[in-house]
Amino acid sequence: MENVVFLVNEEPYCLWDIDLNTKNRMFIEGVDVEYFDYLLKLYLESADSKRASIAIKALQHHAMETFFSLLGCLLQAPSCGYAWIAKCKNSDLREMAKNINSGALKLHPFFKTDKLSWRVVADFVFQELVIGSVENDKLKDNFAELWSRLSDEFIDKNQIDEYNSIKHGFRVNGGGFMLSFGLEEKYGVPVPKDNMTTIGSSEHGLSFLKIESLGPSKGNRSLKVKQVALNWSFDKNAIIVQLITLSIKNIVSRLKIINGLDSQKCQFFYPEDESFFDKPWSIGVGVNNFEMSAVYDENSLETRTTRKSLLKILNDFS
Numbered sequence: 556m557e558n559v560v561f562l563v564n565e566e567p568y569c570l571w572d573i574d575l576n577t578k579n580r581m582f583i584e585g586v587d588v589e590y591f592d593y594l595l596k597l598y599l600e601s602a603d604s605k606r607a608s609i610a611i612k613a614l615q616h617h618a619m620e621t622f623f624s625l626l627g628c629l630l631q632a633p634s635c636g637y638a639w640i641a642k643c644k645n646s647d648l649r650e651m652a653k654n655i656n657s658g659a660l661k662l663h664p665f666f667k668t669d670k671l672s673w674r675v676v677a678d679f680v681f682q683e684l685v686i687g688s689v690e691n692d693k694l695k696d697n698f699a700e701l702w703s704r705l706s707d708e709f710i711d712k713n714q715i716d717e718y719n720s721i722k723h724g725f726r727v728n729g730g731g732f733m734l735s736f737g738l739e740e741k742y743g744v745p746v747p748k749d750n751m752t753t754i755g756s757s758e759h760g761l762s763f764l765k766i767e768s769l770g771p772s773k774g775n776r777s778l779k780v781k782q783v784a785l786n787w788s789f790d791k792n793a794i795i796v797q798l799i800t801l802s803i804k805n806i807v808s809r810l811k812i813i814n815g816l817d818s819q820k821c822q823f824f825y826p827e828d829e830s831f832f833d834k835p836w837s838i839g840v841g842v843n844n845f846e847m848s849a850v851y852d853e854n855s856l857e858t859r860t861t862r863k864s865l866l867k868i869l870n871d872f873s
Contacts, residue, residue, distance in 0.1 A: 561632035562661055563642050564650050570638045580814050582637040586625070588804045591618045595796050604789070605729045608759040609721065611792045616718040618799040619709050623648050625806045626702075630655075630676070631663050633813045649715075652706040665813070673699040673706075680809045683818060694825055697832045698805070701798055704836065713844050717785055720763035731760030731786040731840070757786035757840040765846075770853040776860045781848040791838040798832070801825060 558571045572578065594614055601607035627643060628636030643651075654660035658671040668675050677695035684691045708714050720726045739746055762784040769777040801824045808821040826832065851858065 559632075559635050559638075561635055561639060561663070563627070563631065563639060563647055564654060565661060566642075568638065568642055570635050575635060576814065579635055579637065580811075580816065583807060583810045583814060584816075586803075586807050588800070588807050591621075591796055591800045591803070595793060595800075599793065605759070608787075608789050608792075609727065609729050609761060611789070611796065612761075612787060613718070613721045615792050615796050615799070616714070616721070618796050618803070619705060620645070620648065622705070622799050622803050622806070623652055623709060625803060625810070626676070627651050629679070629806055629810055629813075630660065630666065633663055633665060633810060636810060649710045652709050656703070656706055673703045676702065680805055681823060682809070683812060683821075684823065693829070697829065698802065698825075701832055702802065705795075705799065705802075713783070713785065716763070716765055716783065717761070720765075721761075727761040727763045729761050731757030731784075757788065759789045760784065760786040760840075769851060769858050770855075772859055774861055775858075776862055776865055777858045779848060779851055781846055784845045784847075786840040786843055788838045788840055791835040794831070794835045798826070798835070 556571055556573060557575045558569050559575055560567060560569050562568075591614060595611065598607045598610045598614065601610075624640050624643065625636070627648065628639045632639035651660060655671060655673065655676065660671055662668070662671065666679055674695065677699040680698070681691065681695055684694070762782060765781045765783050766778050767781060768775065769779040804822070804824045808823055811821050812818045
């Protein structure tokens with residue numbers, strides 16, 4: 556019987572089994588690194604652009620989740636990645652991204668560094684490339700910047716709410732929105748369209764209803780609803796999926812090498828055109844999000860409820 560100790564962020568675990576190395580190699584070799592590219596091509600060929608747009612956005616979220624999961628395997632449990640994923644919740648995954656951003660993530664002893672950063676992570680991933688090459692140093696810089704940008708999107712609250720709304724019961728309405736403003740010449744009289752100025756719009760996006768606590772009181776069971784609308788670029792999301800796919804392939808190649816697979820058969824991938832790294836963030840829609848809700852007096856006694864009081868109301872109906 557063998558065992559291996561690993562961390563998920565700062566929580567330690569010990570995995571016991573027979574022939575751990577063989578199982579981990581089976582796990583790594585079983586990762587389908589072409590999966591997201593395959594689905595992206597199917598969606599790009601769809602005649603229904605609105606549904607395809609939402610599908611690509613969901614694919615982007617899924618791909619990002621997979622990338623950070625495999626990255627966590629590499630940095631904290633390269634010899635038992637399947638166990639790391641099994642013990643890592645989504646909240647842990649986002650905490651890991653935050654910890655890399657701040658340089659606070661505890662690494663597997665295999666990796667040695669004085670100060671963690673996304674550039675250091677890129678060094679770990681592309682360690683097999685020629686050291687000191689100007690081209691390879693630039694490549695590492697580009698991937699480090701990409702992963703830093705992906706981490707910002709991965710931990711963004713709007714992105715999290717968006718992904719949950721898509722995958723949990725598909726609680727979304729497809730399509731983007733336009734935001735325009737204009738000065739009323741007379742109070743209450745709508746401004747003519749010709750006098751309105753548009754500050755942002757997109758054909759693609761979605762809107763959903765978000766539930767939040769009503770008031771800061773501890774134990775208050777009252778909730779409020781907020782309507783959230785998000786704009787996005789179809790092209791931007793598709794390119795991000797392609798960049799994440801390249802990143803996943805590189806993480807898996809590094810994991811294979813660490814676990815004793817033939818390094819000559821492990822390839823590393825990058826865009827032929829270096830500008831492809833920046834292209835998604837050069838595509839804008841003017842306004843990315845818009846939120847709207849009723850005005851509440853959150854300090855009102857009428858809106859303060861407790862579990863006990865609500866159960867009493869429900870029981871009185873029975």
